[in-house]
Amino acid sequence: IDERRDPYLSTQKATDYLKDLYKVYGDWLLVIAAYNCGPGNVNKAIYRSGGHYDYWKIRRWLPRETRGYVPAFIAAAYTMEYHKEQNIPVAQPKFTFQNLDTVHLTKRTDLSAVEQYTGVSQEELAFLNPSLKKGVVPASFDGYTLRLPLDVMKAFATNRDSIHHASQKMVADKSDDEEENESTATKSASGPGNDMAKINYTVKTGDNLGYIAEWYDCRAQEIRNWNGMYGSRIVPGETLTIYVTEDKINHYKKVDDLSFSQKQAIESKQDQGVDVTTVNASTTAEEDECDCKIYTVKAGDTLWDIARNYDGVSTTELKRANNIRYSSSLKPGMKLKIK
Incomplete structure (x- = not known):
């Protein structure tokens, strides 16, 4: 699991970091600059500018990427706020939190088993749960919150035991395959057989x-x-x-x-x-x-x-x-x- 890929958790951590930076600089443009290049580079630019806490006055001393990053952020924020006035169409997301639900899992659960019993494809499950790197919810004491389309929650609840059983069988089958591959590798090392x-x-x-x-x-x-x-x-x-x-x-x-x-x-x-x-x-x-x-x-x-x-x-x-x-x-x- 890589929680950095989870849009909710990563956004939550990012906003916490931005709040901490605002306590330091008291200016949102400096906060955005520090978010991009790090507080150390912003502090150096402030020092070289003579102590100014104004992004536009310290901009020349910031890294080139940050000099472009902050204006791009402003442009993106303006576009989001005034897209109607600029006649910019808005693409609607395929999924929203209104038609999703979650289920808490502590046992190892393979997404292919979830697909088998709910009909939701592994690609769709991976899209809804981007922090799962290998298509598997690992077993853990704290558990993992799996996102699912709302209309399959009943199917998941009905087949929950079957899903866990199928996941366990997949682990057993994988172990058997690994043993067979190891045996095949040992045989192949000595050359092809008589047949x-x-x-x-x-x-x-x-x-x-x-x-x-x-x-x-x-x-x-x-x-x-x-x-x-x-x-x-x-x-x-x-x-x-x-x-x-x-x-x-x-x-x-x-x-x-x-x-x-x-x-x-x-x-x-x-x-x-x-x-x-x-x-x-x-x-x-x-x-x-x-x-x-x-x-x-x-x-x-x-x-x-x-x-x-x-x-x-x-x-x-x-x-x-x-x-x-x-x-x-x-x-x-x-x-x-x-x-």
């Missing part, structure tokens, strides 16, 4: 070991071991040795000929539990036949961000239209259908 076949992959522009490992259902460290690599640097045109299971070698041989978006689309299907070894490469080009808009995912995108760019589109509709089960399945280069 593995060797194929080659030619590195393309934009590739990295993480992507390649996903496309061939292996680990990046295995690729390093197979190719005698000590780092993660690869260059376009370089040939990598990859070992895959013999019974699926025909599927993996096709990967080298696919475009980046096609490979990412197949990986997305695999995240949804589809047997990608039976997927024909041509089916990944569905955007050519879709009577809809196509959006190419960029680095840092979330379903929540993408949905907000299209009127009437929700994250649930995006998941349904693109067969996405988890938000974490999004990867740069993926093509999303917007209906």
